[in-house]
Amino acid sequence: MTRLSVIGSGYVGTTIAACFADLGHGVINVDIDQEIVDTINDGSAPIHEDGLAELVAEHAGPNSTGRLEATTDYEAVLDTDVTFLCLPTPQNGDGSIDLSIMEAAADQLGATLAAKDAWHTVIVKSTVVPGSTEEDITPILESASDDTAGDEFGVGMNPEFLREGTAVRDFLNPDKVVLGADDDRALEDMYSVFDPLIDQSDAPVVETDTRTAEMIKYANNSFLASKISLINDIGNICKEFGIDAYEVADAIALDDRIGEQFLRSGVGWGGSCFPKDTAAIRAAARNKDYEPAMLDAATEVNNRQPDRLLSLMDNHVDVAGKQVAVLGLAFKPGTDDIRNSRAIPVIEGLQARGAEIVAYDPVAIENMRERFPDIEYVDTPATALSEAAAALVVTDWEEITALDDEFDAMSTPVVVDGRRAIDRRDGIVYEGLTW
Ligand SMILES: NC(=O)c1ccc[n+]([C@@H]2O[C@H](COP(=O)([O-])OP(=O)(O)OC[C@H]3O[C@@H](n4cnc5c(N)ncnc54)[C@H](O)[C@@H]3O)[C@@H](O)[C@H]2O)c1
Numbered sequence: 001m002t003r004l005s006v007i008g009s010g011y012v013g014t015t016i017a018a019c020f021a022d023l024g025h026g027v028i029n030v031d032i033d034q035e036i037v038d039t040i041n042d043g044s045a046p047i048h049e050d051g052l053a054e055l056v057a058e059h060a061g062p063n064s065t066g067r068l069e070a071t072t073d074y075e076a077v078l079d080t081d082v083t084f085l086c087l088p089t090p091q092n093g094d095g096s097i098d099l100s101i102m103e104a105a106a107d108q109l110g111a112t113l114a115a116k117d118a119w120h121t122v123i124v125k126s127t128v129v130p131g132s133t134e135e136d137i138t139p140i141l142e143s144a145s146d147d148t149a150g151d152e153f154g155v156g157m158n159p160e161f162l163r164e165g166t167a168v169r170d171f172l173n174p175d176k177v178v179l180g181a182d183d184d185r186a187l188e189d190m191y192s193v194f195d196p197l198i199d200q201s202d203a204p205v206v207e208t209d210t211r212t213a214e215m216i217k218y219a220n221n222s223f224l225a226s227k228i229s230l231i232n233d234i235g236n237i238c239k240e241f242g243i244d245a246y247e248v249a250d251a252i253a254l255d256d257r258i259g260e261q262f263l264r265s266g267v268g269w270g271g272s273c274f275p276k277d278t279a280a281i282r283a284a285a286r287n288k289d290y291e292p293a294m295l296d297a298a299t300e301v302n303n304r305q306p307d308r309l310l311s312l313m314d315n316h317v318d319v320a321g322k323q324v325a326v327l328g329l330a331f332k333p334g335t336d337d338i339r340n341s342r343a344i345p346v347i348e349g350l351q352a353r354g355a356e357i358v359a360y361d362p363v364a365i366e367n368m369r370e371r372f373p374d375i376e377y378v379d380t381p382a383t384a385l386s387e388a389a390a391a392l393v394v395t396d397w398e399e400i401t402a403l404d405d406e407f408d409a410m411s412t413p414v415v416v417d418g419r420r421a422i423d424r425r426d427g428i429v430y431e432g433l434t435w
């Protein structure tokens with residue numbers, strides 16, 4: 001059992017903290033947000049993630065194992081041996097990575113660790129461009145603690161591959177565990193934290209240096225985002241020829257070299273990671289005078305998909321002054337996260353056309369209301385469809401894929417499906433984005 005601290009208690013920080021507690025470690029979550037801290041200490045999850053509420057309740061708050069605690073006080077890291085940094089790494093206006101939150105947290109952590117004589121290992125969990133751990137975070141930790149990395153404290157980089165919506169399952173059953181360390185003792189500490197997970201999941205371990213670990217994360221996300229863009233490009237061609245891209249995808253997936261995952265064409269990739277991370281690595285490449293032509297193209301294809309969805313609708317109905325149902329607001333099913341959701345450009349496109357938007361999502365309405373306070377939100381997809389002149393499917397929630405005769409209540413039954421969520425049926429004018 002290792003005593004861990006996890007700085008940043010968002011999607012990644014809370015998930016890994018609860019999972020590490022479940023694996024037997026004692027874990028302290030540190031966050032600047034008092035509400036998040038109170039929620040965890042009450043034994044509740046601050047975010048919507050399948051299985052997380054149960055884990056937090058089991059390990060934090062009253063009648064729990066007590067292995068998970070939260071605080072706003074950085075001093076709590078002094079009671080631990082290893083600290084994970086799980087802070088946001090947003091993008092600047094030009095797409096490049098904004099490390100300021102990481103740098104501020106590293107500074108505060110370093111200043112706190114100045115009071116500790118014993119060895120401590122700091123592990124960067126956030127997605128950061130190659131060289132960040134070595135050239136930015138480590139020097140800040142050194143100057144704030146007045147200690148030397150490799151002598152008095154260790155630094156590691158351990159990228160995270162969990163997906164939102166399946167975060168707990170993904171974390172506990174990883175395809176790989178990447179341990180990036182620039183000194184042996186840090187690597188040893190990383191093993192002491194990950195051994196229970198490696199034993200339980202049998203995941204292969206990749207031992208490497210911090211720069212390579214950082215790049216593995218970007219390569220992983222860039223590859224997956226590009227795979228979706230490639231199938232979207234092919235899907236758009238299929239649509240022009242009247243061919244079903246899903247039938248084509250099923251066939252090419254039989255080639256082991258291609259594989260079946262991430263071949264669902266449609267309105268494109270959103271979320272807190274693919275858009276931001278592809279932008280950051282493209283900007284980092286340009287900074288080294290390399291033009292990332294493939295990743296530029298993947299981004300361009302992705303940016304076009306919402307417009308193609310709206311154009312298909314325009315072919316059937318002029319929505320000015322008419323009600324349009326937007327079905328699904330989260331960037332994917334299973335999460336309340338709307339960061340870079342494809343619903344955002346879709347809603348903007350509808351607003352530009354003067355439509356009256358009625359939006360439905362099972363869990364993401366409150367988050368989208370902050371972004372678009374003036375559109376109408378409803379509790380059921382049937383209410384959104386009633387009297388609508390068109391319906392646009394943006395997220396393939398079960399509540400949406402299960403829809404059937406609810407479409408009969410539309411004023412003009414034009415359904416444009418960005419996720420292949422709805423079956424073609426009599427009585428509706430159905431357009432699939434790539435089929
Ligand atoms: N969300 C994902 O699915 C996912 C998966 C893999 C990797 N990542 C990466 O992990 C990192 C974190 O992402 P996230 O989605 O968990 O972010 P998030 O925005 O959900 O959570 C970040 C948390 O950090 C807290 N915070 C901000 N500044 C702080 C400070 N100075 N001290 C302490 N806490 C502070 C915030 O209050 C928030 O709770 C990012 O680099 C992201 O790219 C995310």
Ligand SMILES: O=c1ccn([C@@H]2O[C@H](COP(=O)(O)OP(=O)(O)O[C@H]3O[C@H](CO)[C@@H](O)[C@H](O)[C@H]3O)[C@@H](O)[C@H]2O)c(=O)[nH]1
Pocket residue numbers: 127160161162163164165221224228261262263264265266267268269270271272273274277331332
């Ligand atoms: O065949 C597919 C698969 C996904 N998507 C879309 O792609 C986006 C991202 O989906 P997904 O990868 O499932 O969700 P994320 O939670 O963003 O996870 C990605 O980003 C995380 C943060 O870096 C990584 O940890 C994960 O490995 C990586 O899959 C969503 O908008 C999906 O709708 C498609 O359009 N077609």
